[in-house]
Amino acid sequence: MNKDALATSLADLIVEFNKKGWSAATGTNYSFRVETSDDFYWVSQSGKDKAYFQADDFMKVQLTGHVCPGYEQFKPSAENLIHAVIYQKSAAKVILHSHSVNATILSHYFLDKSENYILIAGYEVQKAITGFTTHEEELFLPLFKNSQDMQKLTEEISERWEFCNKAFGFAIGNHGLYTWGKDLATAKRHIEAYEFLLECVYKRIVLNK
Numbered sequence: 223m224n225k226d227a228l229a230t231s232l233a234d235l236i237v238e239f240n241k242k243g244w245s246a247a248t249g250t251n252y253s254f255r256v257e258t259s260d261d262f263y264w265v266s267q268s269g270k271d272k273a274y275f276q277a278d279d280f281m282k283v284q285l286t287g288h289v290c291p292g293y294e295q296f297k298p299s300a301e302n303l304i305h306a307v308i309y310q311k312s313a314a315k316v317i318l319h320s321h322s323v324n325a326t327i328l329s330h331y332f333l334d335k336s337e338n339y340i341l342i343a344g345y346e347v348q349k350a351i352t353g354f355t356t357h358e359e360e361l362f363l364p365l366f367k368n369s370q371d372m373q374k375l376t377e378e379i380s381e382r383w384e385f386c387n388k389a390f391g392f393a394i395g396n397h398g399l400y401t402w403g404k405d406l407a408t409a410k411r412h413i414e415a416y417e418f419l420l421e422c423v424y425k426r427i428v429l430n431k
Contacts, residue, residue: 223406225256229264229277231406232316236266236275244320244417245272250398251299253280254316254406255309261285265305268297285309303372304379304400311383314402316409324420325399329365331427333395338365339385340393342419350415352390352408363416364392391416 223231232254239245250272253265264280282290283298287306299305305317332340342361348354354361364385369375375394379386386392390412391401399416403409 223256225264226277228254228256228316228406229280233275233277233279235406235410236272239318239320239413240272240275242322242417244322246321248272249321250319251301251305252316252318253283253305253309256315258313258315262290263305263309265298265302268299301372303376307376307379308400308402311380312387312402313404314409315404316406317400317402318409318413319398319400320413320417321398322417322420324417324424325393326396328420328424329393329398330396333365333367338382339363340365340420340423342423345419345422347415347418347422350411352403352412353388361389361419363389366392366394368395368397 232252236252244250248269248271251266253263255263262282262284265283267279267281270279281293281296281298283302284290285306287303289298308314308317328340340363342348342363344357346357348357348361351361362385364382366375366378390403391399393399401409401412401416403412
């Protein structure tokens with residue numbers, strides 16, 4: 223898929239996710255790159271309303287996280303460095319981020335219990351996450367405390383990258399979920415699976431089971 227087609231497809235998906243309630247008040251951020259050999263990627267501009275997101279609302283950023291020449295008039299998402307570190311460390315081509323209620327609440331709930339992951343086990347949908355082939359396998363979704371210091375946060379992500387890489391995602395307390403994939407279809411499958419699984423985890427807590 224070329225750059226224009228990928229930008230259009232991802233923009234359409236962003237609007238769809240907004241309808242699910244995953245990006246209220248212009249929140250969340252998304253990005254893509256066409257080839258893993260690229261030393262740049264395309265990330266959503268800051269403050270864009272995801273209900274009306276369009277393909278030209280992406281901007282070009284270097285793999286270091288710095289804005290590419292010619293795009294200085296635009297402002298990338300405040301969490302742009304998170305995208306940069308994921309691309310630096312993986313073969314991801316698409317990164318998706320959600321601010322769903324379940325991801326926001328559960329990430330803080332488990333961190334508040336001094337747990338740095340959410341354990342997910344026993345669900346058939348786990349097999350939608352790349353590398354997982356049975357519901358019997360334990361899936362650990364890493365958790366990080368929220369911070370406005372992106373340098374500190376990305377350093378913490380790097381330190382625990384082995385776990386993030388296996389899960390193809392992580393969540394930030396009182397914030398939301400990040401996940402990615404080798405292409406748009408895979409990243410979409412991952413985020414939909416995690417949102418379903420997190421809702422299951424939440425409802426089991428409510429049912430006290």
